[in-house]
Amino acid sequence: EHIIRAENVDKVYPNLCHALKKVSLDIKRGEVVVIIGPSGSGKSTFLRTLNQLETISEGTIHIDDISLTDKKTNINKVREEVGMVFQSFNLFPHKTALGNVMLSPIKVLKKSKQEAEQEARELLKRVGLAERMNNYPSHLSGGQQQRVAIARALAMMPKIMLFDEPTSALDPEMVGEVLDVMKSLANDGMTMVVVTHEMGFAREVADRVVFMEDGELVFEESPDRFFESD
Ligand code: ADP
Numbered sequence: 621e622h623i624i625r626a627e628n629v630d631k632v633y634p635n636l637c638h639a640l641k642k643v644s645l646d647i648k649r650g651e652v653v654v655i656i657g658p659s660g661s662g663k664s665t666f667l668r669t670l671n672q673l674e675t676i677s678e679g680t681i682h683i684d685d686i687s688l689t690d691k692k693t694n695i696n697k698v699r700e701e702v703g704m705v706f707q708s709f710n711l712f713p714h715k716t717a718l719g720n721v722m723l724s725p726i727k728v729l730k731k732s733k734q735e736a737e738q739e740a741r742e743l744l745k746r747v748g749l750a751e752r753m754n755n756y757p758s759h760l761s762g763g764q765q766q767r768v769a770i771a772r773a774l775a776m777m778p779k780i781m782l783f784d785e786p787t788s789a790l791d792p793e794m795v796g797e798v799l800d801v802m803k804s805l806a807n808d809g810m811t812m813v814v815v816t817h818e819m820g821f822a823r824e825v826a827d828r829v830v831f832m833e834d835g836e837l838v839f840e841e842s843p844d845r846f847f848e849s850d
């Protein structure tokens with residue numbers, strides 16, 4: 621029933637920075653977990669280990685019962701099921717919103733152009749960009765670009781979505797529109813792991829809040845308990 625199982629995960633970077641120390645975290649299907657903690661505490665590193673953008677030094681990670689450390693595992697296959705959204709939107713500048721969302725389904729999932737386009741249109745509508753599908757990233761606001769990035773990740777039909785400070789690079793007036801899309805994803809039952817400083821989002825949407833410090837997961841709480849002291 622746990623779609624993510626991380627056990628005693630250690631990460632030591634080549635420069636010997638010990639970024640993760642025995643991090644264990646199990647996440648249920650449909651659960652929304654928010655990770656908070658000071659800068660440099662390992663939040664981003666941990667998130668990246670979950671789709672193997674970062675290999676781990678010790679421990680095990682299972683995604684949907686598939687071990688990421690097993691040499692026989694096809695990591696690309698697992699990665700397809702774990703979508704990721706970054707602080708910087710990383711859209712292809714020479715492609716329209718629609719082109720960005722269609723790309724991976726065509727290249728990776730080998731979908732036909734027609735099918736990919738139809739699904740991309742639906743996804744762009746879902747993130748509120750029906751009127752902006754043919755815009756290039758340079759003609760979209762930061763909030764719109766981030767919503768395209770979310771649609772692009774969803775186009776791979778992931779089972780899990782990872783968000784690494786998805787609103788940190790946005791002007792304040794655009795934060796809400798991105799959080800609203802994330803909220804609706806959560807309501808639709810998506811399993812989500814979110815690194816964010818948006819405490820309102822954590823309080824409202826998270827099933828659990830976990831706190832990292834100096835590479836360790838120091839505690840976890842339900843949002844109600846976590847926020848009850850303020
Ligand atoms: P956070 O996301 O909480 O800010 P990070 O996971 O980015 O933390 O970083 C955790 C620690 O690992 C920090 O000390 C950081 O400097 C270090 N670190 C992150 N990425 C690398 C890297 N590619 N190479 C070496 N050290 C890194």
Ligand code: ADP
Nearest residue numbers: 633635637659660661662663664665707784785
């Ligand atoms: P974040 O906390 O959002 O990951 P950082 O400023 O910590 O932002 O890291 C930005 C980038 O630099 C990341 O790709 C990270 O892996 C890399 N990085 C961070 N610390 C180090 C480091 N000590 N050595 C090499 N790369 C690093």
